[in-house]
Amino acid sequence: MNYFVFIVLNILVHTIFFMSIFDIYFTSPLVHGMKVVYPTAQTPAKRLVLFVADGLRADKFFELDEHGKTRSPFLRNIMINNGTWGVSHTRVPTESRPGHIALIAGFYEDVSAIMKGWKENLVEFDSVFNRSRNTWAFGSPDILPMFAKGSSGSHVHVHCYDGSIESFAGSDSSILDDWSFDHFKAMLRNTETNMTLNKLLKQDKIIFFLHLLGLDTNGHSHKPMSKEYLSNIRKVDEGIQQTVMLIDKFYSDDQKTAYVFTSDHGMTDWGSHGAGLPSETLTPLVVWGAGAGKHLTVPKNLDNEAIEQTRMWGLTPEYRQDVNQADIAPLMAVLVGIPIPVNSVGSLPSAYISSNRNLIAESMLQNAKQIAEQFSIKMKLTKEKSVSMVPFKKLSLSGVVDRERKISELIRQGDYEKAILLSYDLIDLALEGLQYYHTYHRTYLYLSVLLSFVGWIFVCLLIMLQQDDLIVNQVKKLKPLANDNTQKRLVIVFMILGAIVATTTYLLDFTAFYFIYFLLPLFIWHFILKHYHTWQVCLNVLTLNASLRKKLLFHCTIGLGGIWSLILSFFYRFVLLIVILLVVAFVAHYNISSQTKRFWASVSIILCAFPLLPVVGRSPNPFLVVLGGLLGSTSAYYGQSWLQVRSQYNLLYILPLLSGVVASTTSYLSSNYGYVITPIHITSWSILLLGWVLPLTTSTNIINRILSIYTCQCASYILISLSYDAVFCVVFCILLCIWLKLEYEIAHVERPLAAMDFVEKTSIGSEQDFKMSFHTLRRSFILVFFLVLSFFGVGNIASINSFDVQVVLPFITVFQPFIMGSLLAYKVLLPYLLVACAYCGISVVTKTNLNQLCCFVIIISDVMGMHFFFMVKDYGSWLDIGTSISHYVINMSMTLSLLFFFAAARFLTSQKL
Template sequence: MDRKSEYQDIEQDSEQTEDIKQDGKNQSMKSLDIESNFVVNHQELVKRQKKQNKFLWMTIGFAALFHLIFLFSVFDVYIQSWRPLGMQPIQPLNKNNFAKRVVIFQYDGGRADIIYGLKNKSYETEIGKPRVPIIHNRIKEGKANFGILYAMVPTESRVCVQNMMGGYQEDMTAILSGWASHETLKYDRLFNYVKAGFFFGPELLHDIFESQRCSSCVRLDDYPDSAINYNDHKQASTFDKLVYQKVTRLFNNGQLEKNDTPNKLLKEYVTLKEDQEKLQSDQLIIYMTWIASDAIGPAFKPPNKEYHLSIGNTAKLIEKVEKKIKKYYKDDGETVFILLSDHGMADNGAHGDGNPQNTFTPFVIWGSSIKPAEDEMDPQNPETHDDYSKKWDLTIKKRVDINQNQVPSLISILLGIPIPTNNEGILPLHLLDANELQKAYALIQNAYQLQVTYDKIQELVEHKQNWFFKEYKYSPSQVLYNLSQLKQQVDKLVKDTDNGKNLSAQQTEEVKKIISDTYIQLENIKNGTVYLKLYQKQILQAVVGSGYASFMLLCLVAIFRYNNTSQENEAEIIKQNNVPIYKNFCLIIIILFGLFSLFYLNLTDSKPLYYLYFGLPLYFLYQFYKQRQFLNQGWDFGILKCIGSYILIALAGQCLMYSFYERQFIGYNFIAVSIFSLIYSKYCFGSISKTTLIWSVLCLLISIFPIFPPISIANDTWYAIGFVAITITLFYFSFYYFNQELETSVKIMTILTLYCGSMSLYLRTVESSTVPYFVFGINWAILFSLIGSVVFLNLHKNSDSNLRLYSLVVIMFNLALLFGISYDILFYLIFALLLKAWIEHEKEISVIFSKEYKIVPYHFYFLFKFILLMNISFFGIQDLVSLGSFNYESVTRFVVNLNFLVTLALMVFNLTLPFLCGSSAFIIICKSAYQKLNSVGLFIISLIYAEIMTIDFFFMVKTEGSWETKGSSVARFVLSSMLVFLYTLLFFIAHYLFKSTKIQSA
């Protein structure tokens, strides 16, 4: 009997078939089964293969949907959003105000080291003098206290300023609605309690400074944020002059200074009388936002001339304003001045993460009832200064740091108004120049305010949990009782000592003990609030964790069922599992647990999403239980080798996971892969082939990039080198290597690289405001044409897979040249060469498995390399766990004014093309080197690695520590989940693009 078997990928138009010729006559089409080599009818085989395809694609679809749904679990488990409203404010306990008015100068986007620092640039006059003289003067005169104000990120204006005005920081669930939303913000803030207030700044912050209790009490003198050109430092600086003119006009009877030309945005002054009445009021706040530094920083970068000069120019305006205010009030000693920043700015112009450059901002306060900074005992070896602040020439005074959410309680106590009810910060008592009893009253008022919030949150949680609620050991009622006892002690001391004027040594110790006990109650309130916010943490952790684990097991079943199992064995296993319900113990347990879950979720008034959290793991576990015996159809070697293989797979998943924590780990992984490839080739073939050697060398080359720091500053030299290297490479392949085989459209795109690279270099050497708008129009036209090339790539007449992949690489190079700023161009070049070497390397290795018709451990290693390539395309040149590390200069080829949504869309698309090229290389390898296996089934292996990473990230989310610690831990989980969705989407696109291509078998 003469038999020929031709195996092709089941996703191609032709299926596995076998022509059987016997005695010169054609028999009906039959196929040799992969596992047991028995002959089955062709129709049954086709039916099984269709069922196989349907099941595998459903598994991938489930993966995308499952990760998209469970993406929100991190917010429900770790970041419950509680913002109780309608609470009664606590009235001040001190009878007298410490000050009549507070004046706030806010440097928008001002970094502490640059604002505190000394002039040290060649373009600055008076080298060695303070960049902001008013700060150094007030501190060295012994009038001001100073330190670092730790910004609460994400550092968009709304979040930071809202935290300074209300002490309330939105949790990370706010990213679902947008940080900079212009809708009215439902939280309490300082301006709700002042008798009068003024705000000068951009329209973006309008809602934060209006009073919800007295609309006529606060004047909002703003200007449209849309008028700011973030790439024109000259134009941006005029907005600080505009604020100065508005303030000058307020304190100068509606008149500007002589010879001062009014800004075109300066509106007519029509409320002079009412404003003058406000200025004479007590409990007054005047807030000024100086935006030039924030408008200039993203485009021109904080280390550069434009940013430094804007800081200095604004400092001159602030000093003039301080003099005018003092003169207006005849220096009555009833004013408190505060100079601060809402956030800092990293060297690359971003400010959205926990980088110290973004969170270390200045805080200088002087005036009525403010305790000046204490002297350092030894200025040469200061106790409170580190290397960061020793450069400021302020080591003669002690540095005192506070958190951003401590500002509202301080201002409230100074003005004698209620602390905002949503405030989360604790009063920085050490900044007050008052007697001990006044300090005790102030701290107890703060504790009462926080206790009311604690009590309200418990009321909401208890109402929701019903029977399942258990009170924290220090309940709100117990804390309230303790605070009442402390207040009574203070009241008694006030009576006995004539309002604290005649405190004895023993009474002083009593007050200190009261203050210490109040801090203990504040700690109890904090712990109790955290307990309530994470009330369902343990049960949700278990449910969500089991969801990821059960789906990973289901993926393993899917792989082994349709790749390592014969049709006969499959039918036998399915028949064994078809038992009556009353004998199916596992099914009964799942049903009972499902009923209990419904009862629990209904009784606790849970969100609809919780039903999916509980329901999907039950479904996955039941499906796994039904098909668990397919795992026995996996690898047919001994139990110890099986266990060892699974351990290695888990370790590989851990190696991929650590890449999200340290980019350098990706480089180490590639070094290990390079060395292992050489050893494996030598072991299997007796020598190291040229293909393996090229692959290993390229692995070593690309491992360099993640070991380098993320690109933060543009470098024209590196960009030019990369531009030349890409141009030479593309022209060689397009006009020599492929030449006649290549389509004209790809050759045109090759020539287009000359424009993309040259224009990018040109745009970096000139101010964007001088560039004709048609240039940006051409760049957008090129961008959309490249997107269209990807969309219509499948319509091209050329069906060769290598040429189609090369077309994608040319598109990627054009985009890289448009978005690139430094040696990232070289990275994309090496990445593209690595993909080509990977395809050839896998074809060579696949010869070893040419007789294998099932999944073996090496295929997991193959998928490990695939995920590793995807990770390095994402983290190779940027630490993109935080979007704050993204360099906004990358999008200045397309926009003049930075727009968050446009910037984000451009960034995501730029990151997508390398992913698509990697997915396309994966498809080519599956259909050429491993054509006897199902490419969809192989891809599911990558989902197993994704589950290992995602489970790790889910249980490693932090709820304590700095924002950088908490935010990064959440970002890693979210990023891992989103990458699964992106992998799936791009695999589907690549599968479609290469469905009808001709792929040469290994």
């Protein structure tokens, strides 16, 4: 197989592997075609007001301050005297879009949809806004428009502020909340002159939505423990009090307004959200007004920790009513008397409804019918896509009808309690059945991807075997003796299998990706079996050569042990320390200079300290950032002497120190003055751009070019650093330079390293034997190890969640999710480029076979990928689910990105302006 073709196919195959978990585990739960279930009970509320304090943690809202007083006196008084309250449990990812969809639409958006879009609706979904007669929403342009697009008419009216006022460098972001409150008040004042508006506001089944983003922005900028965040809670309470008084005055003739106060997600102590820590998943819920319950005691499952926590807040545990976030959508629908959104999977929390048991029973039946309707549609769709379906045993279509009829009969007889219990039972069974049919075809997809995984590992082995002269010559001798009919029969068999798979997939109306998943293993295994001569020769060679067999077994054992250690490092960062020490000990037996051994061991031991430190992001330290810049400049300058070269651009080595100073100055200005001056932005973007341009102006001498690349890219990395990560990047680059010299000495190349040039082409021929392949195996493992170390050396799976907005302040202060996310991704992936540049140097000085390198790296990462593929979860705690996804995504991204970074590294190391 041509080398270029192999790389292209490898990218395509691993892209399919990458996408597979989203089609297997996280496909959209939505179904369409359900009948709308209209309410039969008359609810006392004509309108509902929803307050969402974005980024508000439950503990910060409920707890008492240092003086023993509440930060929310108005809402606290309602909790004690007039309403019902509790904790809303969110799901990961704890972000604004999925949180609001769960609140307002009642379903948990699948992970793939969240990753593909933010403002746009990837699928049509129903919501309480859509079911209302009219909805008026005030707040962020990032949240409100998607609910207007999701409506079936023009009755959702959104009023958004300019996104430029969402600044993370401001001293106080509560102005965002003031904007929502002020514009809502202005709308009510306009009714004095606008009779059309006045008439619309006096209708029933209307909703007001006030999105309050100040707490989220203040939390990112100043942390949830800051006075800005805590005082913002008081301002929200005051704003809600004034708004409620204004609404009650406006509707003084009926007093039929229901109120709901909650949050979309919480926030970590270091000002981030997205994962599944309790501080992120626990949010407050307070409901009061028309139709709302008042201190109802119903059966609940609060553990001892929750009970003790409630008492610490100065509240009564017996009155705490916890719910799932999706339960709030049916609650709002019932309160205002509209149909529950057809896609909702929430279960109505009866404790939040008034003590009218007839109302609760009728509403529970409405909720049960709405979810059972989804179950019925999902079962029919699954049956249409199955040759022979095994139905869900616990519930059938006739069973749904019988249960609904029985519940209705109990309500007519006045046996409300039993009707409510049977409704809950039907909801639970329908949700379980929905999950059963939603995952019905998962086994077939699972087996197809697994066969493709194993097959691609064998393809990589085959490519390597075809690079060996001994194997190639034996295959040439064996082929003429082979029977061509075997090849023909093989083609026919796989064509028949492919036709059967394609026809079945088409008739069952699966998506285009299902064709790929089902046909991919057939193509891969046909390619493997087509070269059965190679496998036959390989087995003959191993059978005749006992020493080679032992050596292969030894290296495979060592390799598998190394791979398992890398897998463990995804769970336990300290394992990286053990691997570093083992690599140092393994390399020590090679014949290299004592100076190189000392440097290699010393820097490796220094690097051992980083996996033992807390993850970066929780405690910014400008001093360490400046230290990283100083260390980077010093190391780059004196590294020339050790490597016996002299750069033509000595001023280039000032960049890391300049970056450290700029980053620290940014931190100081934002913390003390609340703004960042424009020259800092210009300097930061200039350094980032120069990092890609300046290295191309230096000579293509290996050492000069590597030092210039590392110096410039370290400067960019330091700008996006918060703490010891700046020092880590510099130490990591030093170790990569030593690795280059170490591999050069192991290869016993006589030519001076400082004289070698990158324009010399790397060998891609087949003049390598098994002995050289074992050297390549070592280099490949160290390469993958460095990739894992670059990610987990300063963080863990929660590193993205540890994102502090202060990181991007040298570049931007206005809220721009795409730019901020790109800068964060750049920081995470930049060490991959540094590793790729080091290996480009090693490939030149050791004449490494690039085919073997790529194949070994792919085999190592695919063995890891299969392990994480088995461990992906869509059940259990949401932290476990998020972590299992992250493991697989990181591993697949590492494989895919490395191929692109090799191309970028070849450009950076070999081109000259």
